[in-house]
Amino acid sequence: MNTLYFLIYKVKELQAYVHSSKVLAAAAIWTALLQVFMIALGHLMLKRYPAKATVGFFLGFVLIVAQQNLLLSVTIWGSSFGTRSVNRVFSVFAFCLFIVYSVFGGVLGYYKDSVIE
Numbered sequence: 001m002n003t004l005y006f007l008i009y010k011v012k013e014l015q016a017y018v019h020s021s022k023v024l025a026a027a028a029i030w031t032a033l034l035q036v037f038m039i040a041l042g043h044l045m046l047k048r049y050p051a052k053a054t055v056g057f058f059l060g061f062v063l064i065v066a067q068q069n070l071l072l073s074v075t076i077w078g079s080s081f082g083t084r085s086v087n088r089v090f091s092v093f094a095f096c097l098f099i100v101y102s103v104f105g106g107v108l109g110y111y112k113d114s115v116i117e
Contacts, residue, residue, distance in 0.1 A: 009093065031072060035097075038065060046115060055112050059105060066101035069094045 038061075045058040073094035079087050108115065 009090065031068070031094075034065060034068070038062070050116050052116055055108070055115055059108050059112065062101055062105040062108065066098050066105060069098040069101060073098060 041061065042058065045054040073091045076087050076094065077091040
């Protein structure tokens with residue numbers, strides 16, 4: 001559900017950035033698509049094909065997306081494009097996603113043997 005809110009927020013953020021920076025607009029679109037892709041990939045790998053290789057791949061992918069959200073949070077926090085309040089809200093939300101993905105990755109790593117069985 002948080003991913004859906006994040007996607008909606010990214011579209012709103014894109015409208016603010018489209019006249020300011022094409023690079024930030026591309027980053028907003030990429031991140032929104034990546035969040036939706038994570039939903040589909042997580043369902044496919046954890047529900048349908050719970051093997052060691054797929055769970056390990058998904059765990060690595062979760063940690064990479066968590067790191068991307070952290071970098072996005074830090075980058076947007078100091079950005080001069082758009083309004084300052086929108087940048088701060090977006091940055092805090094991306095940081096919250098970093099925490100959620102990191103905790104999920106830690107829990108998945110700890111209980112990966114239970115998921116595989």
